[in-house]
Amino acid sequence: MRLDSTDIRILKLLEDDSRISHKRIAELLNLSRPTVKSRIGKLINNGIIKRFTVQIGKEALKENITLFIMASSLNKKILEIDEIVEIYRVTGEKPLLMKAVVGGMKEAVELADKLSEFSGDIVVEIALENLKSEEAEPVLKAEYTCDYCGSTTNTPIIFKHHNVERYFCCPVCLKNYRRAVRESR
Numbered sequence: 001m002r003l004d005s006t007d008i009r010i011l012k013l014l015e016d017d018s019r020i021s022h023k024r025i026a027e028l029l030n031l032s033r034p035t036v037k038s039r040i041g042k043l044i045n046n047g048i049i050k051r052f053t054v055q056i057g058k059e060a061l062k063e064n065i066t067l068f069i070m071a072s073s074l075n076k077k078i079l080e081i082d083e084i085v086e087i088y089r090v091t092g093e094k095p096l097l098m099k100a101v102v103g104g105m106k107e108a109v110e111l112a113d114k115l116s117e118f119s120g121d122i123v124v125e126i127a128l129e130n131l132k133s134e135e136a137e138p139v140l141k142a143e144y145t146c147d148y149c150g151s152t153t154n155t156p157i158i159f160k161h162h163n164v165e166r167y168f169c170c171p172v173c174l175k176n177y178r179r180a181v182r183e184s185r
């Protein structure tokens with residue numbers, strides 16, 4: 001399925017609030033409700049929308065300890081450890097970087113023991129404070145229509161206006177669009 005600007009806008013609104021009504025989406029994007037409904041249906045059927053999910057607030061979560069672990073080699077068994085939530089191959093002396101989340105210090109020590117069994121010499125750092133945590137904004141594969149000139153582009157310039165993303169093929173179109181919006185007010 002090839003995504004277009006409208007699909008992307010619908011996805012972004014649902015990402016912000018998966019309970020947003022079709023009516024509200026239709027209003028925001030200037031579409032009819034049946035269009036919104038059928039677009040979302042298509043996104044689901046094509047596996048673009050996997051599920052509508054919930055983000056649980058920190059208040060409800062047990063105080064966890066986050067660990068960053070560097071290791072020299074990847075043992076396949078590491079992939080099966082549930083506490084390890086991310087693994088990257090990186091440049092540097094120790095080419096494996098892992099992030100783990102454990103329930104307490106005892107669990108942290110147990111995990112470190114297990115890992116050194118698998119990977120030998122490891123370095124474990126305990127995260128003291130999380131200053132910023134955001135999912136990387138995924139870049140979606142789509143064909144965007146420039147909201148100013150109507151040409152299509154795969155690499156749009158994104159400008160958020162009234163909570164809805166606008167897409168432009170080039171800085172000139174963005175500039176012209178912004179000027180037109182200013183003048184229409």
Ligand SMILES: [Zn+2]
Nearest residue numbers: 146149169173
């Ligand atoms: Zn353009």
